[in-house]
Amino acid sequence: MSKKLTVSPSPHVRSKETTTGIMLDVIIALIPALIMSVYYFGLRALLLTFVCVGSAVLSEYVCRKVMKRNNTLGDLSAVVTGLILALNLPSSLPLWMGALGSIIAIVVVKQMFGGIGQNFVNPAMTARIILMVSFPTAMAHWVAPFAGSWSPDAVTAATPMAVLAGVEGGDVSAVADALPSLTGMLFGAHGGSMGEVCSLALIAGGFYLIIRKVISPIIPLCFIGTVAVFMLIAGKGSLEFTAYQLLGGGLMLGAFFMATDYSTSPLNKKGKIIFGIGCGLITSVIRIFGSLPEGVSFSIILMNILVPHIENLTLSKPFGFVKEKKGGKA
């Protein structure tokens, strides 16, 4: 009998949480945004999503096989990467470009650095930037809602961010015609990438993740809060301008789903605060002073790169440790 006993180190009970469960929660949290994108941009949006997710999963499988490593499809992280990438793309994007983006995200950014947990920048975000730089026209072809994105010359619409970039001193009324109402911003009836238009769906997803304790609210709060403060200053106190800035662009998607990526954000609370504020700062600076209308992607990538340094600065102080004296006894 004793031969069948398992002998292993403590603890002998484990929580029910698993990596797969966490990734599944992220997928669930993104479903409202996906549904809204299909609602606005039609089945083309769904098709592009399938292509992105499919090629992400396939490239992860092939990559692990070629590298002679164990199969990691079961953790669902490739599905999450593909899904997040899709939601960052315009619905009219040629399918092969979406697939290319997924391959870049998985192969170059994730697997070449060692797979899940090892990548130093967010895969989906990096892939989006590479696509943006490589195919600027296709990546800025914002189809207007309900215009149907099957045909390449479907009606396009300027994104609210592009419109806001021309606003001086927070006077939104000057461009009121070109902007949707604030409620419109919340529900997403405007041009933009598939997943970022409906802020409400993203906020709902974000709350779901916070309630499920998948993410800590620190990064989204610091990120969005910092942008709010800067926009209030830039808009000379205009609440309307600030609201447009918060609801427009990829801020909600970025703050809740991409800046909170485990691999590329700091571990401790202090680090998370610095990271969130840093993201907000860079986003604001790009939005206000940069020539690009949107800065969420770049801010997250830049902060991703800084994470090791933030981490070194914010190491937790172990229980009972007193401030270290130089040369003194440890």
Added chain:
Amino acid sequence: MSKRLDGVLTAVKRGRGGVAVAHNKNTADMPVERLPVPDKVVLSMQQHIGVPCTPVVKVGDEVAVGQVIGDSDKFISAPIHATVSGKVTAVGDIKLANGIITKGITIESDGEMRLYEGIKPPVVTNKKELCDAIRASGVVGLGGAGFPTHVKFNLPDDSKVDTLIINAAECEPYITVDYRECIDNTKYIIKGVELLRDICGFKQIIIAIEDNKPQAFKDLKAFADSDNDADDTIKLMTLKSRYPQGAEKMMVLSATGRKVPPGKLPSDVGCVVINVASLAFIARYVETGKPLVSRSITVDGSAIKEPKNLRVPIGTNIQDIIDYCGGFKAEPRKILSGGPMMGIAICDTNAPICKQNNAILAFADRKDLIKTERECIRCGRCVDVCPMSLMPTLIERYARIKDGEKLNDIGVMVCMECGSCAYACPSGRPLVQYMRLAKQVVREGGKK
């Protein structure tokens, strides 16, 4: 200062981290039953942290219950007593439940449980006598640590120790023997508290208990409210039940707000922490002079037919105990000595119970016990739950590259291996193993 809520204190400071482990205190309502006298007992010479004892009897000797059969002249040690009366049949190597071979004495019982005639209540009037009496009783930390109790009370006269904390938290799942101690032996807990207060002159005595033990709390409260406590030194404190609340450093923090520095003992911050069962035992010892020859254990788990709380002679064979509980109702896949968070998985039930064993748990299903191991996703859960504010995932990384200096800097040595990190890890990583490996690396590399 502590808040007073209806005369009951709540934690002065709440420790960070910890995990909410399912309590599974299935045996809470089962009073401790006495196990029939076993045919033989096997007594290890190492049943405590510190120096092993040397046998002082030889094969063929007749021994009686409570007779010293192993002792050491070193300070950090505790004598071993015969736990049944009968004849010594072997002195030599024995195998413990965890597979370790050590020196031990086997006694074949004559079934009479004859008491050793030398047993008489000790005279305890001052600290020195108390310390000597505690050592002679053979008591060690009955909560599971097995640290010789007398060492804790060996306080110099100018010591700044002002607080005694009675640890009745029992935060490990399944185990209920301390809980039963509070209910069944309230009298001795009272006596013990009063004894230690009178001899050692503690300024405050805090009996700390988790809030998931209502009956024990009620019984102890009745005591705390009684007239005995005229000078208001004895207080009852409820703690939120959260693993590892019962860990010594956590206890000191919750009860007093003081933090024990790395490598130091609670006495360095003016506290002595004692397990509630050890305390009740000392009180009984001072009254009767009968040394530690038996202890209470919880026998539970999905593979045990009739879970019970048992009082067993130390040295009883684990298989005999399981058989008394009706045997297995399903094939056991894992058997633990101790609780599921910090207990040891044993490879053989043909091994004796030691002084620090507080439970035997047998599980039929490995589903809850094992999680698929995946790569670390840096989710930070281990960092959030670590009660010692460590960063287990970072420690794992440095342990893999064997960077002893860095490991020491990030404080791995304060890790108490409570297992919260590994419990919380969604990737099922064996973090406690890495902590042990990391400590080994630090020890080998020496401090900078």
